[in-house]
Amino acid sequence: MPHSPSEDPILKAFLATQFEAGMALASQSDLLNLIPFGRLPPSRYVAEFRCRGLAREEGTIIEHDFWAVGITFPPNYLRQVVDVAAMLTYLGPHPAPWSPNIQMAAPPALICMHIGNNAGLVEILNGLYDLISWNLFSTSDEGLNHEASQWCRNELTRRPDRFPIDRRPLKTRTQQVQPAKARPEGRIRS
């Protein structure tokens, strides 16, 4: 039964934990920007992935590097059948994402990914990144984009090393290092 997260203390505690963990992951990643919505603890997020994935333009499969996904924790999340369509929404901006598990349709579009009962935000974010970056993909025709499934089966035959498209781990943080100016410590005695 839909129930206010703020009224259900059990769900509220779960969402608070997910908020902390999700924002911690985003702070440790160059590839992820996580935007919470609503009052704390939030039950909705937009996850922006700045990673390489695939899209289709004019019949050609190209690489694209910015993806937004809406994540919603429904009020009955911890206690009922997990409805993936109610939880994940492809928000664009590319109108034709290319993945067996993402509808190739203008946003809002559906995403198909397994989410177990009680799965946390970090697990979901990692799963989404794996889908978008082709670290994880379905080669059977069970997904939302059968054409992409067929395409990747052909690609695997043609180029076994084609995937993943982006090999960086989600938790990637580039360190900005400024080398200090060298200072002579002493003379070399000849």
Next chain:
Amino acid sequence: MTKVRGARVGHSVVLVGLGNIGSSFAGLLGKMPGVARVVLIDRDVYESKNLGSQEIRKSDVGRPKARAQAQRLRHLNPDLAVVPVVDDLIQVPLAVYRSDLIVAGLDSIAARIQLNEIAWRLGIPWVDAGVDPLQNLIRITALRPGEVGPCFECGLTSSDYLNLGTLHPCLEPRPEAFPTNGSASLGSVVGGLLAIECEKILDQTGGNLLWGRQLIFDPMHHRCFVSEIPGNPECRFDHSIWSPPRSLAVSLGASLSRLLEVARRTTDAKGGFSIEVPHHPLVQAVCCPGCGTSLSRPHLAGRIQMSCPVCRSPDLRPVGFETRPFLDASLPGATLRGSLRTLGFRKGDLIRVRSAKRDWSFVIAGDRT
């Protein structure tokens, strides 16, 4: 006790699930002294495969279970007020469940979780029955709402929740419960035991009541066990009971903004407030898993049947990120101007009005019939 127009004063019972268990129990419920009104809820129709295990006739095959059993009860007891409801238990307006007792012969844990919450919120005791056809075991559990419990979810483990499953947009639209396949004799025994427990509860004529306990009967080995169900401090359900809802005089032809206005005046809620329709968040857009078409069609979840205008698929899924659990004045103007009926509201729907300081419960009175 319920005073039923045109019938004697007596108890009101809601029976959810009319399969192997429910169909056996229904006949006994119809003859139960002291029961004046029965509501029968089941979304399914009888099939020919049910003839061997459920209390039906050949002429009932193809008929909605609720209507078939309602006809049977009216034959058994013409004085009984019988209300058949052909719908999913979660779609039924919550006011329909208001009664002295709810009895369940359901076929899934997910359905039991939903019914447990309904019973708790309304403060109505409920009795759950089940069979294990492999071991020929019968189970009856009686639960009475309270802050401490136990409730149905108190007995669930993490594995039980994991086994509820996941609904994927790329697969079949509904996870179907596995058929119980209980025999007719097993159904008859559990129906009889259920009837005895219900008589004890309704008339309190003596004998131990089963509150907070579970009865397991093993007819194969002539054994019977009664065990306490402990309240679970880690239970995922919060156990809160809502105060009895008041009637809200608003027509289904009225707009959503009118409902908000009436709610604000009736509650005298200061500042911002919102309305929640339990079980039915507001879906603002749906998407077709087949062809990717998306539609903007605001409605309460599960209440409006639509087909894809492009590929005619009936399997449209709500766009999760655009689904809102609360209704308030910030909704788009077109949604606020829409009538409650077109949004999927029904007479008897329970709504929760929430302000910063407190909540109120109301029942939509709807149009006079």
